Amino acid sequence: EVVLTQSPATLSLSPGQRATLSCRASQSVSSYLAWYQQKAGQAPRLLIYDASNRATGIPARFSGSGSGTDFTLTISSLEPEDFAVYYCQQGLYWPTFGQGTKVEMK
Amino acid sequence: EVQLAESGGGVIQPGGSLRLSCAASGLTVSTNFMSWVRQAPGKGLEWVSILYPDGATYYADSLKGRFAISGDTSKNTLHLQINGLRAEDTALYYCAGSSRPNLGDFWGQGTLVTVSS
Numbered sequence: 001e002v003v004l005t006q007s008p009a010t011l012s013l014s015p016g017q018r019a020t021l022s023c024r025a026s027q028s029v030s031s032y033l034a035w036y037q038q039k040a041g042q043a044p045r046l047l048i049y050d051a052s053n054r055a056t057g058i059p060a061r062f063s064g065s066g067s068g069t070d071f072t073l074t075i076s077s078l079e080p081e082d083f084a085v086y087y088c089q090q091g092l093y094w095p096t097f098g099q100g101t102k103v104e105m106k
Numbered sequence: 107e108v109q110l111a112e113s114g115g116g117v118i119q120p121g122g123s124l125r126l127s128c129a130a131s132g133l134t135v136s137t138n139f140m141s142w143v144r145q146a147p148g149k150g151l152e153w154v155s156i157l158y159p160d161g162a163t164y165y166a167d168s169l170k171g172r173f174a175i176s177g178d179t180s181k182n183t184l185h186l187q188i189n190g191l192r193a194e195d196t197a198l199y200y201c202a203g204s205s206r207p208n209l210g211d212f213w214g215q216g217t218l219v220t221v222s223s
Contacts, residue, residue: 001167034209036151043200043213044143044151055211087151091208094166095141095153 002026002090004098012106019075021101023088028068032092035064035073038100039084047086048073078103108132108212110201115217122191126217128184128201136179139207142186144197145216154199155186158207191221 003026013019023033031051036044046055048064051071061076075082083105088098110133114126126142135157142154155175156164163175174187184201198218202210 032208036210038151043215044210045213046209046211049206049209089151089153089210091206094164095156095208097151097153099150 002029002093002096004088004090004096006086006088006098006101008101009099010102010104012104013078014106015078015080017078019073019078019082019103021073021075021086021088021103023066023071023073023098025069025071025090029090029092031067032090033064033066033071034089034091035062036087036089037082037084038087044087075103080105108203110203110212110214112199112201112214112217115199115219117220117222118191119223120192120221122221123187123189124191124219126186126188126199126201126219128186128214130182130184130201130203133203133212135177135182135184135203138203138205139209140175140177140184141202141204141210142173142175142184143200143202143210143213144195145200146194146197149197152197153208156207157184188219191219193221195219196221 033051035048038044052064085100109131140157198216200216201214204211
């Protein structure tokens with residue numbers, strides 16, 4: 001099983017700040033890496049697929065990068081609605097998720 | 107607009123069985139990659155099962171033998187049969203669909219399964 005490790009566990013930031021979230025895979029997953037946003041009481045929402053492609057309707061402030069084992073999700077300028085938990089997920093092998101990074105308001 | 111609506115959850119005793127359903131609109135179950143993903147209370151996400159457009163089915167290794175995914179073309183509905191329920195199966199079960207394998211473009215709101223005596 002591919003283990004995805006996300007860091008940090010919690011990110012405390014203010015609106016307007018830049019958020020940088022990391023996801024490291026235990027083995028190469030090429031570019032088969034997705035990012036999801038989950039707000040309390042809601043289903044996950046796909047943000048990024050294939051490491052760097054924004055899903056339909058996702059604002060340009062969300063961007064993804066990386067390949068192989070190291071990936072990054074960047075939110076260029078946090079909006080109030082962006083405070084949530086973010087999960088990375090690999091799809092090269094049996095799908096697995098990271099443990100999540102909570103982006104909380106400072 | 108794609109909508110996925112899960113149903114069938116509830117409180118069930120250990121060892122019991124349950125059949126979850128996911129009614130789809132705006133997306134055809136038989137021509138997409140349809141998945142079940144679960145989330146235990148306060149925990150992260152776990153991919154449970156996938157149904158491919160060609161009818162192939164796949165399961166998480168730890169769940170093989172107790173779970174069965176299927177699709178009903180006439181009702182455009184996805185099902186998940188769970189047998190031998192255990193306390194650790196307690197979770198919110200989400201239905202997800204995508205035009206690509208191993209991805210969740212669209213999600214339902216989930217149905218809660220609680221295994222308790």
